[in-house]
Amino acid sequence: PPNLKSQLTKKTEIFFFDQSRWxxxxxxxxxxxxxxxxxxxxxxxxxxxxxYFKEMIKRCGITNIKTYFTxxxxxxxxxxxxxKYVIVATNxxxxxxxxxxTDDLEKAGGLHVIVSFLPMNQRVExxxxxxxxxxxxxxxxxxxxxxxxxxxxxxxxxxxxKREEDEKRMVKNFNEKDLKNDEELFEDxxxxxxxxxxxxxxxxxxxxxxYSWGLIFNSKKSYEEKKKMLQNLKNGGLNRRSEERFSRxxxx
Numbered sequence: 693p694p695n696l697k698s699q700l701t702k703k704t705e706i707f708f709f710d711q712s713r714w715x716x717x718x719x720x721x722x723x724x725x726x727x728x729x730x731x732x733x734x735x736x737x738x739x740x741x742x743x744y745f746k747e748m749i750k751r752c753g754i755t756n757i758k759t760y761f762t763x764x765x766x767x768x769x770x771x772x773x774x775x776k777y778v779i780v781a782t783n784x785x786x787x788x789x790x791x792x793x794t795d796d797l798e799k800a801g802g803l804h805v806i807v808s809f810l811p812m813n814q815r816v817e818x819x820x821x822x823x824x825x826x827x828x829x830x831x832x833x834x835x836x837x838x839x840x841x842x843x844x845x846x847x848x849x850x851x852x853x854k855r856e857e858d859e860k861r862m863v864k865n866f867n868e869k870d871l872k873n874d875e876e877l878f879e880d881x882x883x884x885x886x887x888x889x890x891x892x893x894x895x896x897x898x899x900x901x902x903y904s905w906g907l908i909f910n911s912k913k914s915y916e917e918k919k920k921m922l923q924n925l926k927n928g929g930l931n932r933r934s935e936e937r938f939s940r941x942x943x944x
Contacts, residue, residue: 699825704834705835709840714838715745722778722806723752729776729796730800730803731779732804732806733804733806734780734781735783735823736780742780742781742782757778758777761782763784775794786820792826793829798830802824807835807837835848870915878909881925884922884926904925908922
């Protein structure tokens with residue numbers, strides 16, 4: 693409930709240039725939290741990183757490890773979480789996941805979230821932290837990430853400020869020309885869809901084409917690259933299986 697006072701607290705906010713020191717800090721903090729009879733949600737930037745940290749945690753002697761890398765692992769966060777567990781997850785766990793905890797874990801201090809990378813913006817960062825301290829419960833969070841730079845005097849605040857400026861610049865650069873180009877691509881796709889897919893009775897073909905279009909439209913590629921990809925889609929280059937099925941339907 694929104695009227696409950698938040699008991700979520702910040703524990704650590706630190707970055708490292710060195711890979712081994714970054715990993716060591718994360719490992720030591722996890723061991724510290726487990727010693728306090730609490731549990732940890734470690735959020736990683738990718739499944740590959742998650743698998744790596746999972747093995748690292750095992751080497752620390754911690755055996756109660758769960759993973760939440762895809763929607764298929766959703767049962768992990770649907771179960772009530774007890775003490776001395778580590779959930780290794782991707783950013784999937786940071787979006788609206790409500791991890792319920794036992795009374796004993798709450799009394800010990802609640803869930804501790806460690807974000808092991810710098811999220812793309814403050815909103816996503818706060819979403820990740822919000823997996824702990826739900827509904828007025830106790831909880832804490834840390835941001836421990838690796839950062840590449842030649843500037844030895846950098847601070848976390850300076851890095852976050854640069855992140856904010858980069859995001860503003862990206863939004864500003866998405867100007868009217870970009871909007872016009874995207875509108876042109878969308879109209880081109882709609883014409884293709886109307887011409888070739890309207891009378892197609894195979895829902896798979898329609899879904900496959902629309903999925904491929906979504907990947908093109910939402911990609912960060914240039915207008916010319918998107919235009920070429922759309923042409924490949926229209927020619928069947930991105931979905932030959934659908935093209936073959938469409939041909940078979942046309943013949944029958």
